Every structure is written in C-alpha cells, then in structure tokens.
Amino acid sequence: MDVNNESSGTDFILLGFSDRPQLERIISVVVVVSYLVTLVGNSTIILVSHLDAQLHTPMYFFLSNLSLLDLCYTTAIVPQMLVNMWGSKKSITYRGCVLQFFCALDLGATECLLLAVMAYDRYAAVCQPLHYTVIMHPQLCHQMVLVAWLTTLGGTIVVSTLTLMLPRCGHRKVDNFFCEMPALIKMACASSKVVETVVFSLGVIYLLVPLSLIFVSYGIITRAVMKIKSAGRWRKILNTCGSHLTVVTLFYGTAISMYMKPQNNSKSQDKFLTLFYTVITPSLNPLIYTLRNKDVKSAVKRLLFAKKF
Structure with missing residues (x-):
C-alpha cells in the first residue's frame, strides 16, 4: 500500500503511439478532424432538437442526450491526447488521470x-x-434519461477505486493514449483477478443486459414491420431504426471486444479498438443520424434560412 501511495503522487506517462512517430502524425490529423466533426455534429443535433418545435419528441430528446454524452466523452480524452501527441512530454497528472478514467x-x-x-x-x-x-410521455422520458445518467455512478466508483488501489510498484507508463481501465490494470504488479471479476460482472449489467433488451425490442419490431404493407411507412421505420442499429453495432461491438473478452489482445489491437470507440464512433453518430434522417436535415434548413422567409 505504501508503494501505491507513493506512486499516486506522480504523473503518469501516456505512451500512446509514440513507438511509431510517423503513424502518430497521421493519427493526430484523424483525431483532430474527428473531434471537430464530433463538436460540430453533436452540437448541431442538440441545438436543432432544442430550437425546432417539430423535433420536440422523445426520439430527439434521447438523441440530444446521446449527443451530449458523446461531447463530454470525447472532450474528456481528446484535448489531452492531442497535447501529448504534439508535445515532447507525454505525461498526465495523477488527478487528471483519475478524472479521465472516471469520466470515460x-x-x-x-x-x-x-x-x-x-x-x-x-x-x-x-x-x-x-x-x-x-x-412515452415527457415525465417518463426524463426519468429514463435520469436513471441512465445516474445508475452507472455506483459501479464506476467501485471499479475506479479497486483499479487505482492496485499496487503499481513505481510503474508510471500507461500503454495507451489515455487513462483507460485495461491499460491501468496491466500496470499492476499484483494479482488483478478481483478487479477483473468485478469488471466482468458490471460488464454483464451495463453491456450485455442492455444489449439483450435491444435485441428483444428489435425482435418485436421486426415481427411488427413484416405485417406493414405501406412502402412509405417501411422506409420511415427503416431510416429511424437503421440509424440506431448502426450506432449500437459500432459502439457495442468495440466495447464488448475491450471489456468482456480476456485481456490477451495485442497492444496495438487494444489501442486501435480504443481509438475507434473513443474518437471515431462519436464523430460518426451525428453523421449517421443526420444523413439518414430527413427530419433533422429539414430542421437544419428551416433554422438556417428562417430569416430569408
């Protein structure tokens, strides 16, 4: 415990992709572009959903919350990542690491x-x-979103505490571009089976149970859609449900690969999986929803050209 306390007062070194300088430059450009798309795209969805009366529906209320989540998530990671990529120092303070780890x-x-x-x-x-x-009355929608935001706090506190209490024996190098749980667990110089068991258990609760509910929902939707004869309603359902299913596939696929599989992936594979769901996926979400959604595109046009009419 003394060793752990001693190391907790020092900065961490985020190795990132520093072993591949040429690749790091390319990745930094991809990260900047993706982050800008994330900021603009998700901010647009939030503003449009709030300002356009025709989008004051449960679907867009949930979508604006998803956009807010993505904004907070990427902002907790990307700025520090870019500072480390562009600077000579690859460090992050202990408090910054804890905050980044907890938020992510x-x-x-x-x-x-x-x-x-x-x-x-x-x-x-x-x-x-x-x-x-x-x-889907407004009170229920607000309650469901509030539960989603608050329910995870308890599990996050438990996992964060257990992970940060692991003795590191002076190890300061995090083999990733941000303070992520698998990378921090690998730094431990003692058995981490208890932490991994807790992580797996919470993964079942926060990953597999929600995913199972999504499968059940879309199983019932598929059966109902097969009975619909209207081609126009078919297209509308496929557009709205297709966007959500695409986001679910991208997010859950990479998250399960990182948190539900045994920690035996190669270091490069872990880093690229992490890069995909922390930086790339949040930038794709607004594109998926806006490009496939006529309501959002129409709302943007109405707001942009309102003064001309």
Whole structure:
C-alpha cells in the first residue's frame, strides 16, 4: 500500500503511439478532424432538437442526450491526447488521470443504458403507434434519461477505486493514449483477478443486459414491420431504426471486444479498438443520424434560412 501511495503522487506517462512517430502524425490529423466533426455534429443535433418545435419528441430528446454524452466523452480524452501527441512530454497528472478514467468509464456505461432506452422508444413508436404519446410521455422520458445518467455512478466508483488501489510498484507508463481501465490494470504488479471479476460482472449489467433488451425490442419490431404493407411507412421505420442499429453495432461491438473478452489482445489491437470507440464512433453518430434522417436535415434548413422567409 505504501508503494501505491507513493506512486499516486506522480504523473503518469501516456505512451500512446509514440513507438511509431510517423503513424502518430497521421493519427493526430484523424483525431483532430474527428473531434471537430464530433463538436460540430453533436452540437448541431442538440441545438436543432432544442430550437425546432417539430423535433420536440422523445426520439430527439434521447438523441440530444446521446449527443451530449458523446461531447463530454470525447472532450474528456481528446484535448489531452492531442497535447501529448504534439508535445515532447507525454505525461498526465495523477488527478487528471483519475478524472479521465472516471469520466470515460461512467459516460461509456451511461451510453450503453441510453442506447437501450432509445431501442424501447423505437419499439413503442413502431409497435404501439396509437398509444405512443401516452406511453412515452415527457415525465417518463426524463426519468429514463435520469436513471441512465445516474445508475452507472455506483459501479464506476467501485471499479475506479479497486483499479487505482492496485499496487503499481513505481510503474508510471500507461500503454495507451489515455487513462483507460485495461491499460491501468496491466500496470499492476499484483494479482488483478478481483478487479477483473468485478469488471466482468458490471460488464454483464451495463453491456450485455442492455444489449439483450435491444435485441428483444428489435425482435418485436421486426415481427411488427413484416405485417406493414405501406412502402412509405417501411422506409420511415427503416431510416429511424437503421440509424440506431448502426450506432449500437459500432459502439457495442468495440466495447464488448475491450471489456468482456480476456485481456490477451495485442497492444496495438487494444489501442486501435480504443481509438475507434473513443474518437471515431462519436464523430460518426451525428453523421449517421443526420444523413439518414430527413427530419433533422429539414430542421437544419428551416433554422438556417428562417430569416430569408
């Protein structure tokens, strides 16, 4: 414990992709572009959903919360990542590392729950269209979002505490570009089986259970859609549900690869998986929803050209 306390007062070294300088330059450009797209795209969705009265529906309320999550998530990671990539120092303070670790873990788990909530919203819209406004009333929507944001705090505190209490024996080098849980666990110089067991258990709760609910929701949706004869309604359902399913596939696929599999992936594979779901996926989400969604595109046009009419 003394060793752990001693190391807790020092900075960590984020190795990132420093072993491949040429690749690091290319990655830094990709990160900057992705981060700008994330900022602009998600901010646009939040503003449009708030300002346009036609988008004051549960679907866009949940989507704006997803956009806010992605903004917070990437902002907790990317600025420090770019500072380290462009500077000679690759360090981060202990407090900064703890904050980064906690925010990334908590917001990632919250997104899992929020995607499940969005799947339930799609189920209600497709399978209970006549009772949709009664089922998804504003009070329920706010409660579901509040539960998604707050439920993960307890598990995050437990995992963060257990991980940071692991003795590191003076090890300061984090073999990743931010303070992520798998990389911090690998720094431990003692058995981490207890932490890994807790992580796996919480992974079942925050990853597999919400994913199972999403599968159930879309199983019922698929059965209902097969009975629809209207081609126009088919296309509308496929557009809204297709966007959500695409985001679910991208997010859950990489998250399960990182947190539910045994920690035996190669270091490069771990880093690129982490890069994909921390930087690339949040930039793709607004593109997926706006490019496939006529309502959002129409709302943007109305807001941009409102003064001309």
